[in-house]
Amino acid sequence: MTPRSRYRPLARDFFARSTESVARDLLGAFLVVEDGGQRRVGRIVETEAYDGFDDRASHASKGPTKRNQVMFGPAGHSYVYLIYGMYNCLNVVTAEPDYPAAVLIRAVEPVEGTQGETNGPGRLTRGMGIDRRYNLLDATAPPLYYSAGTGPAPQIIATPRIGVDYAGEWAEAKRRFIDVNSEFVSRPPIKRSRKKK
DNA sequence: CTCGGGATTGAG
DNA sequence: TCAATCCCGAGC
Numbered sequence: 001m002t003p004r005s006r007y008r009p010l011a012r013d014f015f016a017r018s019t020e021s022v023a024r025d026l027l028g029a030f031l032v033v034e035d036g037g038q039r040r041v042g043r044i045v046e047t048e049a050y051d052g053f054d055d056r057a058s059h060a061s062k063g064p065t066k067r068n069q070v071m072f073g074p075a076g077h078s079y080v081y082l083i084y085g086m087y088n089c090l091n092v093v094t095a096e097p098d099y100p101a102a103v104l105i106r107a108v109e110p111v112e113g114t115q116g117e118t119n120g121p122g123r124l125t126r127g128m129g130i131d132r133r134y135n136l137l138d139a140t141a142p143p144l145y146y147s148a149g150t151g152p153a154p155q156i157i158a159t160p161r162i163g164v165d166y167a168g169e170w171a172e173a174k175r176r177f178i179d180v181n182s183e184f185v186s187r188p189p190i191k192r193s194r195k196k197k
Numbered sequence: 198c199t200c201g202g203g204a205t206t207g208a209g
Numbered sequence: 210t211c212a213a214t215c216c217c218g219a220g221c
Contacts, residue, residue: 048204057204067217085214087205104204122205163204186205 007032007041007147009140015075019051019094019101020175026092027156027179028149031108033128034142040128042108042118043149045182048161049175050091051101057167057175060100070136071100078144080125080135087122088131092139092146106162106176109184120186154179159189 007030015022026044033040050058050071059068059081070079071093079091079102091102107119110127118124125131134144158174165171178185 050204059204062218065218081204082214082216083203084205085203085216089204091204106204120205161204166203 007145009142009145010148012074012076012140014146015092015094015139016096017075017094019049019103022092022094023047023049023103023175023177024156026103026105026146027177028151028154030111030147030149031090031105031124031128031144032142032147033130033144035129038113038129040113041111042114042124042128043111044105044108044146045154045179046105046107046119046185047177048104048106049094049101049177050104051095051175053100054170055167055173056170057161057164057173058100058102064100068100071102073097076138076140078134078137078139080130080132082132083122088125089121090125090130090134107178107182107184107186109182119184123186155181157189162187 026047029044031042060071064072070077074097075094077093080088083089090105093102095101106121108124114127116127118127139145157180159176160172161176
């Protein structure tokens with residue numbers, strides 16, 4: 001194995017694009033956390049796009065609040081929030097200011113320094129030591145940033161997002177993107193469990 | 198201030 | 210199928 005000598009932060013213009021483009025292009029990229037002399041790295045294999053004012057699955061659909069305000073700000077900043085009282089979810093803000101949008105990072109493959117499972121939004125934040133202290137931080141520089149992927153491009157498919165059944169027609173939008181060749185996707189597309197309603 | 202629910206996970 | 214667990218946002 002060749003040690004990866006250096007990770008280079010993706011710049012703001014990478015994130016200041018359409019949310020779907022960013023969500024797709026983050027697949028295969030590295031999520032890097034450098035904190036306290038420790039480096040933790042994961043290869044992103046699953047993302048979801050939360051885009052615009054009308055997306056009812058998005059926190060931003062009810063307008064700006066204290067919690068979601070970072071989604072209305074400039075691209076390339078972290079949005080970290082606590083869900084179900086125990087799990088942190090990591091997002092990176094996309095698009096232009098005043099247009100609320102972000103990409104949820106849902107799963108990474110362990111590359112360096114991670115602990116436990118990282119195949120799930122709550123699991124990857126736990127495994128990489130990410131909590132709400134990272135909220136609002138600039139994600140184009142340490143302690144948390146993204147770095148371009150290496151090797152062959154991932155094979156991408158789009159599916160509906162997870163856990164947003166309350167969002168009406170927006171629950172069906174194919175705004176979840178996964179690398180089908182990865183074994184670390186939170187919910188593999190292989191079987192469609194029976195529909196319950 | 199009270200109340201209801203959630204971009205999840207793991208157990209039963 | 211359901212509980213854990215607590216912050217946030219809405220409403221009184």
